[in-house]
Amino acid sequence: MPDLSFTRDEVEARAGRKPWTRQREFHEEIDPDDMAETAAAYARAASQARDAADLAERATRVSEQSGARDGSALVDAEGRIDATDRALQSGGDDIDGVVRHLVRAMNQAIDTDEKVTGLIHDPGKLEDDYARHLRAAVVEWNGMQRALQARVAERAAEWDAWQRAQPQGGSAPVHTPLLVQYGGRTATALPTTGAQGTSYAFPDSEAADVRNTHLGNAASDASAAYGEIDDEIEVYRHRLAQEGAELRRLGYDLTAGPLGLWTTEDMAKFDAQQFGEESRKEEPDPELLSLYTQGLGAIGDGVYGDAQPPGDPERQLTADERAYLERFYGSLDSETLGRLGRLPDLGRVSEAAKADVANGISMLTNPDAGGIDPSGEGMRNVPESIRNFLESPFTVDGRGVPTSESRFIEEQRDLNGFGGLMATADVAPGDAFAKELATSAVEAxxxxxxxxxxxxxxxxxxxxxxxxxxxxALNTEVSADLLRDDTFRGDLLSQRWYNSAGAADLIDSGTTVPDGVDPQGVEAMRYVEAAYDVLGYAKDHPDQINAPQDPMGISQTNHSPLQRAVGDTTLRYLDLLSNDGDQTRLWTGGTTAEEPAINGTQYQNAFTFSAKDRQALFGMMNETEGDVRQSFFDQVALWESARARAEFGSGTPDVDTFYNIGTIEGTVAYVQGQADTSGTEAAGMGFKAAKIGFGAASTLAAGPPGALGFFGLSEGADLMVDQMDDSAEEAERWAARNREVWGDVNGRVAIADAARAADAGVPGPPRPDATNPSHTGFDRSDLRRYANSYTGRLGIGEEMGMYEDGFDNANRAPGPS
Structure with a gap:
């Protein structure tokens, strides 16, 4: 008898669905045999835990103690965790609330496992169906054999009758194939003649057909059973997700503790599929988007802690967490990620869901956090849904030109969505992935x-x-290193950006020495060098930074953020730029004693610009868009006042610093005097007037000059500039009163204001104020008299003289640098 049997694996392969495998995997995922011990761990931890986070940590420690978890007393007659047991109600209302949700989740898992197992092993279910189909194959084959025997006997009788009917006795029998019918099947039996005579048998193909028929029947039942199993598990996962949401609301970390139901691989696939389906709806439910990304958020909370914004990872991804991330993003496609980034603002909940997805990408691709290393060949291990945006977001020809406008628009829309998604991240990407993001962005x-x-x-x-x-840009070290790279820096700054905010973020990140990094230390070198390189490029390529609008109207640009970032970098390093050196040069990591002091400080990591290059840089900023230009020169004036006040407040002013203040003010006067004033004269005068009138003295008088950073104007300057909202209106009033060039009066007034703020006990004349309606009819001479009178009372003639020298030397065409 031929082998008509078939295995469960063969049934699953034929069905294209795997009910037995699904049941086994779900049972292993749930691990119901360990549930009682897990509950016991929580019971012991609940009595001592301070809060939800502490509960998870204590339960984990208990669960790791060999022989410490006997949970049999917590299990009822049906094998479920008894939530009413007093051992699970001993931690106070908050803790008990967490425990109730944990127990509910465990019991849902146990119940679902029983239902799924029953769909396989209960009487009349899939195992019985499988055995029935195996028997049916044998029964049919045996029936066919009996039918064949009957058909052979029938053929022999027919032959005998025919021979007897012949006059001369007939001839030897002729053996031809026989058609045999049984149970609706028609089969052909073939004759074989040997020493024992002729016999009939079915060919092997007939046995294969019988087996195949019953294998197909078994596969149909398996497919139906899989559907039922899938339904039960989906209901369970929906409920589990809801329990998880409640636990997170109560402050419980879903990735902590011995109960890992929320971050299994199958849960990741479910979350991704449900998330994708919801995001495709015309009006996605933000609560559901958040529900299906909470696993990502929980992993992020576990790896990075509660810091806002997150810093370095506090721990690495566990193997289960990494598997969850790989399965989640492996279950999505690029279109889903792009669509998520394009979703309209649905409120705080949806934005949090976007951030969870973006942060998950950054975690998965960060080897320092236990994720994938995407450098080199490692990029092949990055899920395709992410990789597509980095390797080949556009369909192009051999020259890198898109081949189809409609296809390009579709691909650009997806890339815009992905970029919008990644912009919500607050977890810094790993070094290799950050570089891939940046270089891919420029290539795009x-x-x-x-x-x-x-x-x-x-x-x-x-x-x-x-x-x-x-x-x-969230990775500051990579940002700095990219800006130090000649090729990348040139590519980044030479583009005509429709949206330059990202380029600005990268510049801000890469040129700012991070908090906690010693500006004189080795770690600060890359940031100072990046600033030197960016400012050097900007002063050499003003048209690329300022990117005038395309007169043909084909391309649209917005370089205001980029201009502002270059201006902010200039302000951050204004102390260095104020040094009136004759060379443009950089020094890092040297011995501080070998370099001259700048404004009283000897820098180990620093640079200087020649007069020509400094004027080129300030001239570039003088050509930026109106609000950027106004803000920049306002803050230059703020630096002048803050720097002067810092010197007066020290008790022993450094006269060279006042020369440097004059150098900056003279540079401003020179570039504004050289600028084409056709149509912009009032604006140019407005900058100068605003610097006189914004009231820096009163702003700085409230406390120490916190606007100064190590190299120049710190981020704190923004808070002070916020108090100058009326500077533009004030500038217009000044410009209307007087169109003459004010010369060095601005700096003189700034120094007088700073001196007055540093030593308010010294009497002096009232200060003319453009914002005071009673202060009318005054001009440059009045302001100069105010400054000279006040500074003369303080005996700072030497400082003022140095200021004038610096101003005069800077306010003229420089020699060759």
């Missing part, structure tokens, strides 16, 4: 520019690159 901008040229403008502008750069 190049392709977008080629598309605009080829198709004479496109309806979908590139905003995605900006979001990718913003995400990369």
């Amino acid at each position: 901008e190049k392709v977008a520019s080629r598309a605009e040229a080829r198709f004479q403008g496109v309806s979908e502008q590139n905003s995605g690159s900006s979001g990718m750069l913003s995400a990369a």
Whole structure:
């Protein structure tokens, strides 16, 4: 008899669905045999835990103690955890609330495991169906054999009757194939003649057909059983997700504690599928988006802690957490990630869901956090849904030019969504992934520019690159290193950006020495060098930084954020730029004693610009857009006042510092005097007037000059500038009163204001104030008299003389640098 049997694996392969495998995997995922011990661990921890987070930590420690978990007393007659047991109600209301949800989740898991197991092993279920189909195959084959025997006997009788009917006795029998019918099947039996005579048998193909028929029947039942199993598990996962949401609300970390139901691989696949389905709806439910990303959020909380914004990882991903992330993103496609980034603002909940997805990408691709190393060949291990945006977001020809406008628009829309998604991240990407994000963003901008040229403008502008750069900028070290790279820096700053906010973020990140890093230390070198390189590029390529609008109207640009970032970098390093050296040079990591002091400080990591290069940089800023230009020169004036006040407040002013203040003010006067004033004269005068009138003295008098950082104007300056909201209006009033060039009066007044703020006990004349309606009819001479009178009373003639020398030397065309 042929082998008509088939295995469960063969049934699953034929069905294309795996009910037995699914049941086994779910049982292993749930591990119901360990549930009682897990409950016991929580029971012991609950009596001592301070809060939900402490409960998880204590339960984990208890669960790791060999022989410490006997949970049999917590299990009822049906094998479920008894939530009413007093051992599980001993931690106070908050703790008990967490325990109730944990027990409910465990019991849901146990119940679902029993139901799923029953769909396989209960009487009349899949195991019985499988055995029935095996028996049916044998029964049918045996029936066919009996039918064949009957058919052979029938053929022999027919032959005998035929021979007897012949006049001369007939001839030897002729053996031909026989058609045999049984149970609706028609089979062909073939004759074989040997020493024992002729016999009939079915060919092997008939046995294979019988087996195949019953294998198919078994597969149909298996497919139906899988559907029922899938339904039960889906209901369980929905309920588990809801329990998880309640636990997170109560402050419980879903990745902590011995109960790991929320971060299994199968839960990741479910979360991803449900998340994708919800995001495809015309009006996605933000609460559901949050529900299906809470696993990502919980992993992020566990790895990075509660710091806002997150810093370095507090621990690495566990193997289960990494597997969850890989399965989650492996279950999504690029279109889903792009669609998520394009979702309209649905409120705080949806934005948090986006951030969870973006942070999950950064965690998964960060080897320092226990994730994938995407460098080199490692990029192949990054899920395709993410990798597509980095390796090949556009369909292009051999020259890198898009081949189809409609396809480019569709691909650009997806990339914009991905960039918008990544812009919500607050977890810094790993070094390799940050570099991939940044370089891919710049390459995407190049392709977008080629598309605009080829198709004479496109309806979908590139905003995605900006979001990718913003995400990369969260890694400050990589940002600095990229800006120090000549090729990348040139590529970044030479683009005509539709949205330059991401480029600005990268510059801010890479040129700012982070908090906690010694500005004189080795770790600060990269940031100072990056600032030197960025400012050097900016002063050499003002047209690229300022990017005038395309007169043909094909491309749209917004370089205000980029201009502001270059201006902020200039302000951060204004102390260094105020040094009136004759060379543009950088020094890092040297011996401080070998370098001259700048404003009283000897720098180990620093740079200077020649007069020509400093004027080029300030001239570039003088050509930026109106609000950027106004803010920049307002803050330059703030630096002058803050620097002067710091010197007066020290008790022993450094006269060289006043020369440097004059150098900055003279540079401002020179570039504004050299600028083309056709149509901008009032604005140019407005900058000077605003510096006189914004009231820096009163701002600085409230306390110590906190606006100064180690190299120049710190981030704290923004808070002070916020108090100058009326500076533009004030500037207009000044410009209307007097169109003459004010010369060095601005700096003189700033120094007088600073001196007055540092030593308010010294009487002096009232200060003319453009904001005071009673102060009318005064001009430059009045302001000069105010400054000279006040500074003369303080005996700071030497300082003022140094200021004048610095101003005069800077306010003229420089020699060759």
